Amino acid sequence: MSDGTYRTLTGPSRYELDPVKASRFVATLDHVTTEDEALAVVAACEAEWPDASHHCWAYKLAGGRTRSSDAGEPGGSAGRPILARIEGKQLADAVVVVSRWFGGTKLGVGGLIRAYGACAGKALDAADVRVVPRTRALRVEHGYEDTAAVQTVLAAAGLTPLDADYGATVRLTLAAPEATADALAQRLVDATAGRAVVEAAEPGAEK
Known part of the structure; x- marks a missing residue:
């Protein structure tokens, strides 16, 4: 479609x-x-x-x-x-x-x-x-100090991470609606004063 x-x-x-x-x-x-x-x-x-x-x-x-x-x-x-x-x-x-x-x-x-x-x-x-909406897989990496800000953005978008890795930094994998993925990425960057890194995941993870 x-x-x-x-x-x-x-x-x-x-x-x-x-x-x-x-x-x-x-x-x-x-x-x-x-x-x-x-x-x-x-x-x-x-x-x-x-x-x-x-x-x-x-x-x-x-x-x-x-x-x-x-x-x-x-x-x-x-x-x-x-x-x-x-x-x-x-x-x-x-x-x-x-x-x-x-x-x-x-x-x-x-x-x-x-x-x-x-x-x-x-x-x-x-x-x-x-x-169902087509989705785009995104990877989000942020510091622990930005956890609350990132979670606020995700909650407002109605998204729950598909996967989370807690190491030196927090790394999340998301499936965002294709139509709003770019805007979501920008909101995450803005909410963390540019500290969050948002990248596309591997092509095989896209819907």
Whole structure:
């Protein structure tokens, strides 16, 4: 979306497609924010259903990163159709795993594309979606004498640090709304008379 927000899943859900030539297809969806979280959903499906023939999947993160897997199905017959449905719904921070139990009749590449795409698409149609602001990861470093001033600025912005390290100085990691991140950084600098250092975190932390 172009207004500083994006669409994502509210949480986990599951959908089972009507059997296709006796093959069973079940989609598992979830909201994720990192590749590790997405792969954990895949691993959970593999552990729950070790008897499934394939666990094909795709995800898209808010930073734009995508990845998909055919998990042993013919190339391009599963992961890409799943990813196409995620992108078609304009979703991000979302993973879809479609588990298949082979029913004894080969579907062919075209049949697999249709089946995996249909299962993912119908699962996403039924899923709850929410709109959230895009965020920018910031690192804030300040002295202990400025703790109260920094906390006042963060409280006014409704932000809680994602991580805090207390060493010689205080180092915080924040996820600030993209639309207000620059203004927030300036307020932190102003509130500490220029002593606070505010920098962008690594690109992978952005939403």
